[in-house]
Amino acid sequence: MCDTCGCSSEGGAVLRKPGTDGYHLHIGDESSHHDHDHDHDHGHSHSHHHGESRKVDVEQDVLLKNNLLAERNRGWFEARKVLALNFLSSPGSGKTTILEKSVPLLEGWPVAVVEGDQQTTNDADRIHALGVPVIQVNTGTGCHLDAQMVQRAVRELDLKERSLLCIENVGNLVCPAMFDLGEAARVVVISVTEGEDKPLKYPTMFHSADVCLLNKTDLLPYVDFDAEKCREYAMQVNHHLEWIELSAKTGEGLDRWKEWLTSRLEKL
């Protein structure tokens, strides 16, 4: 049961807005697969069907529904000239801090943020403090954002034309790789407190990314992390990957990241 409104929704994602007490919206209840038409009884013998069994060729992508919704999101973003970026990483590699530091870099470009986490509005609260429109998607038990969550979340944001939409996915290097959200590019973040072999351990994620941010470079003197080796591994998994080293904390390397962002924004 939902602990906010007391409805019987279980396991579905919920949208929350910092600064708007009591605002919460359940996603996807209407299309859950458990809500199929009950024009048949489960558990009856089906004896009258005997002999009518037939095989039908389907040849359909399992994620077709998500992919179609993602394409719809992509078209919507393109029509409004919104650059949508999907930020992916392990928990704790600094996605939210990078977003906090990116917003002030982009003078003149409106920014909006979708935050994905299983629980809490902590990350959205941090973005809200910057005065940026933000919506939190709480996935409950879900380990990734999907295209429907983003479609619903974006409806609640007043996106400006020629703007940046940052979608911070649930911290997880596995599952989010499979779900297209309709983004223009994927930004994978790794920090120097992790292992340099992360690109080899989670190749699907690094293979699907467009740019990799190596964060927390200010800690390099204190940890056994070979940044060059990490870059090499990442490029071996995805030789089209762009690579930017930065420290969101000290600001080192943020100029290159700003350059990357503004060059993409100027193409809108």
Next chain:
Amino acid sequence: MHEMSIAMSVVEAVADRARQEGCSMVTGIELVVGRLSGVQADSLRFCFSAAARNTPAEGAELVIEEREASGVCDACGAQFPLSGYHASCPECGLFRVRVVSGEELAVKSITIE
């Protein structure tokens, strides 16, 4: 564990198709799962029975055909089988592989009644 979402997507897709065909029960599902699809066939099997409960696909036999992956070298053009995204070309040794197949994740057929 995204296999649960994947299993639910399978159930939704096959139930929709069965309904379109005017049938209320799915008794068999053939899936194609590529080696690079990011889905573990065993986990998917495990999740499927839970995802299918109280749906037209409850009790359906799930047959998973696992497909090998192959790639082509962007540098020298050689074609070769892939076991993962971290792969060098057996001809020239460079890590410039483009995936040709093995990322499939599809419902091939369903048996309905």
